Amino acid sequence: MTVSAALFAAQRDHFARLDPLLPTAAGASRGEALRAVTAAGDEVAGVVHRYDHQPGSPDLVWSAATAWHLFPFVGGTGLAGMDALLTAWRSRMATEDSGEDSACVVAWPSRDAEAARAFLDHGMTPLTVLAIRGAGAGEDVPRTGVRLARGDDFEQVLAITAAATVYTGLTGSRYRDDTGALVAPGLRATLDSGSAYVAERDGAIAGVADCQWVRSLEGSPAGELLPPGKWAYVNAVSTVSRLRGRGIGRAIMATAHDEFLAAGARGSYLYYNPPNPLAPVFWHRQGYRPLWTYWETRPAAALR
Known part of the structure; x- marks a missing residue:
């Protein structure tokens, strides 16, 4: 998929402003293209990948058997851009017979509060956090x-x-x-x-x-x-x-x-579940702090 140079540059600038420890925003990979337009006329885009994990796969420890992952490119459009993209994704997922053991997943910088509002509005839950600790x-x-x-x-x-x-x-x-x-x-x-x-x-x-x-x-x-x-x-x-x-x-x-x-x-990193009553407190006391949050809807059909 091709993302416009302007949109990609805006995404890189947005990540740099959000958190100095974020790596440079990655370019678009191959996958199913998703596009949307905000009410203000700003174009946003995304790439959707489907992952199917067979019985016995170690990935099933943390993943639904069938998971659709969205990789957004919303630049600096904030809440409006992410909302428009998630609305387009919901329409796309309505065509899938996803089953119960399924999920829609988005990994996004933890400090982006506007995006978090959009994820919550579309029925997504912060189920996993990638947290880091400097040496x-x-x-x-x-x-x-x-x-x-x-x-x-x-x-x-x-x-x-x-x-x-x-x-x-x-x-x-x-x-x-x-x-x-x-x-x-x-x-x-x-x-x-x-x-x-x-x-x-x-x-x-x-x-x-x-x-x-x-x-x-x-x-x-x-x-x-x-x-x-x-x-x-x-x-x-x-x-x-x-x-x-x-x-x-x-x-x-x-x-x-x-x-x-x-x-x-350089440091250490890990994944924890925010709803877990033990993990967040323990890891924050160890000096870890959120970098990426994985938002999920399970089953996938529950995306709204």
């Missing part, structure tokens, strides 16, 4: 009992992670009966790579942080979301439910943040 001094909390995870920790770590993922599904991703099977391959790979941390209490694993390394380069998928550089990705932090509130998560992350800094990370 800095470690927290002054006890780090005792924290170590790198080993391959023989897998069964304990899987049980803790699967239980936490089911809990997250209450307020974010859709609940899946096969959650354990979906998260197992990625978790095994992380343990094998030596980038996961566990905390032990009374001889048993009480919490785990599943971490990975990502390099953000211009033109790469990560480069569309993060400033350039080497980033630590915190895929999940899970604590045994009966031990929550005892500082185990903080101890794990204090150790992980020290390691990230020593390894030359």
Whole structure:
């Protein structure tokens, strides 16, 4: 799809004004074109991608089985432009037989309050936030009992992670009966790579942080979301439910943040669910702040 040079330039300027940590707005990719015009005569555009996740796909941990993602190009048109584009998208989605396990998704800079108003007006919910933390001094909390995870920790770590993922599904991703099977391959790979941390209490694993390394380069998928550089990705932090509130998560992350800094990370990032009663408070206290918000409507037919 072709986006006019003027509209793309306006989008880049808009992102730069919104948040200094946003990467340069990406150009339009291939996909289904969507166009609209505001009441004032301003043209806006978008690209729609459909993603179909087959049974057993790890993507089903966080995604609907069928998801339509909109990538807006509204420049500096604000609420009016996003409203016009979402109205056009609603008309487009009315032609789909989407089913219950489906979603309409838009990722947009978290600090754009005018766009947030448009998303809310069209029945979308902020279900996921990508939050970042710059490299800095470690927290002054006890780090005792924290170590790198080993391959023989897998069964304990899987049980803790699967239980936490089911809990997250209450307020974010859709609940899946096969959650354990979906998260197992990625978790095994992380343990094998030596980038996961566990905390032990009374001889048993009480919490785990599943971490990975990502390099953000211009033109790469990560480069569309993060400033350039080497980033630590915190895929999940899970604590045994009966031990929550005892500082185990903080101890794990204090150790992980020290390691990230020593390894030359520009910072770290993660995804959390705003409706989760535990996650936002925990991560904000760890120094993370929202960069991108993923707005969703489930099922897709509920877009209005």
